[in-house]
Amino acid sequence: MTDKNILIVGVGGQGTLLASRILGNVAINTGNDVKVSEVHGMSQRGGNVVTYVKMGEKIYSPTIEKNEADIILCFEQLEALRWIDYAKKDATIIINTQKIDPMPVVTAKAKYPEGIIEKIKSNYPNVVDMPALDMAQKCGSSKAVNVVMIGVLAKYTGIDKEIWIDAIRKTVKPQFIEMNIKAFEAGFNYNVAE
């Protein structure tokens, strides 16, 4: 396959690390070289978090630079805006419409930017947005946002669906497998036109 650079961005506590674990498991099953670079520690305390996932024949640097991402999986609108410069012009940009106010907005020191998704859509042709939090809640838990997102992502990677479901089974705790597969299906079957 051609190299694929996937950026996962969100807010500490949204489960982006689990999403990257699932994605990593999928990548390794495709027989490619894979590197996944995460952020731990202080930045997880409600700060912004980014995970880089790269797959291809041979991967050197584990990080993705500006204009290099084929796909950006955005767990939150503001984070989509923050990382948009990392997208290739024809990148697929998947955005959860959820908004989480950062402290400067919470304390009224800054405004949450308006019209983020419209701005991104006017600059990039391939943008998919969906209410992943609502979708996750309908599947049984707000914590499944990450797997809903993975479901949407799966559709755009061309990797066999069964490989994704297998990776979810291997990554999440046994008691949550059923709920997470439901969440994956909800993301996978999400129709942009709806």
Add this chain to the structure above:
Amino acid sequence: MKKLLLGNEAIARGVYEAGATVSTAYPGTPSTEITENIAKYDEIYSEWAPNEKVALEVAIGASFAGARATCAMKHVGLNVAADPLFTASYTGVNGGLVVFVADDPGMHSSQNEQDTRIIARAAKIPVIEPSDSKECRDYTKEAFRISEEFDTPVIVRLTTRISHSQGIVELEERENYELKPYVKNAAKYVMMPAMAKKRHVFVEERMAGLRDYSDNSSLNRIEWGNKKIGVITAGIAYQYAKEVFGDASYLKLGMVYPVPEKLIKEFASQVDILYVIEELEPFIENQCRLMGLKVTGKDKLPVIGEYSTDLIREKLFGEAKEKLNDIEDQAPARPPVLCAGCPHRATYYVLKKLKLTVSGDIGCYTLGALAPLESVDTCVCMGASVGVALGMEKARGKEQSKKTVAVIGDSTFIHSGITGLIDMVYNKGTGTVIILDNSITGMTGHQDNPTTGFTIKGEPTKQVDLLKLCKAIGVERVKVCDPFNLKEFEQIVKEEIEQEELSVIIAQRPCALLKSVKFGPILQINQDKCTKCRMCMRLGCPAIVDRGDRIEINPTQCVGCDLCPKVCRFDAIEKAGGQND
């Protein structure tokens, strides 16, 4: 079997495969997962030690006793462990001894950006540096062999990007390593002048041997390509260099101290332009310059921060990325914040209200320095809060100590706050120390410690009683209080800072993220009662949002900790029903 492993997980796997049986550590980002993963192997005894010095001493003892042993820490932890490290260099080892030290270029989660290679050189201890997860595993095993062959501790240097990146590792079997016999040998293990003088001679001879090894080891390899450009590099910088320089020639160093001088000379003689690409200090570069080689490196590249392929391209070749959109960069920052329900929020609310000077320490509670709490005045290193507060008193007198408190977490207090407190007792300090006892080591992701009553493997054990400990070292005034009882806590703080006598307040309330912590229903603001006085905003809670014309509680963020109703003078904050995990 192929697995995708974090650098830190791959290190743990290497420790397992090498047949090691004793592993110690004090948690510290980005090194923590090394020991968390080692603890999953039943064949290896592992422990969280009270601090890095003790951790290394335990590992040294295990090595003396004939086991393969390891110790893991973050870069600043090596400062704490420097004392045993420097002398373990003289004693050498019996079973192999490998020390994992994770540097943090870019300071993702640290108070400074020091370069471990320089400390290792001062201690005359060889340094090995992997550049991906596979090498983390492979080099760990090689480190044990070097340790035993050359009778030396070996440092494996990591950086955040290596520790926290996953790569593919093909798992191997565990080596059956038998304990070496322990033989009493004062000339080797008792470092007093007569013996140490001889061991220093040995250390210098060992360095000569290690230099030869470095020249011939497979850890250092040349990848010949286009000979117009030659790049000497190591660690994560190798990965960036491969993308930037493409088909150039590379000398990839796995052993960065001592460097392979002959190999470097041979490589340099065959390329037209020589680059050295390494993060932080010009360590390899200076070695090259000492050898009289003309190199390009830190004359153009920074000694500050983390590298990237973009940064290297920009600094060396002036290449900047084209902007592909017309979206202005207008995203407000998202700084880390104390969690909703965090016990420290109450503590800082009171300290700020009383306008106290707060000598801070290392942990989640360092976030109390940020707006709107802005309570913490200083933060230096683990345990420093207590000594710094005493120093302020000694410089400015007892009146200063009536306006000053030290705040320190339970794990940090055990790590190195106890000695500071003994200094206060001994040297007649009259200050107030607040131990923020949240029943866990928080910032690094919930590790047990001597105050929690559980070992790294989750086995019940004896629990250090902070109250009895303070009393035993001579602190007569010790108060225990839940900071969420705001009025009582404020009263106690006021009383204790006024005393011309040393006192300790143990602010006891578990971390809000612990699974055992259950809060009540989430809260909402009754807009009819709210006068928009914004007292609740002073708590700096991420769930309480100022919308300008109204204050709201965000139901997806609120955990129902019930702190904010206590600061509202108009009873405007009430239970909304519903609950969050």
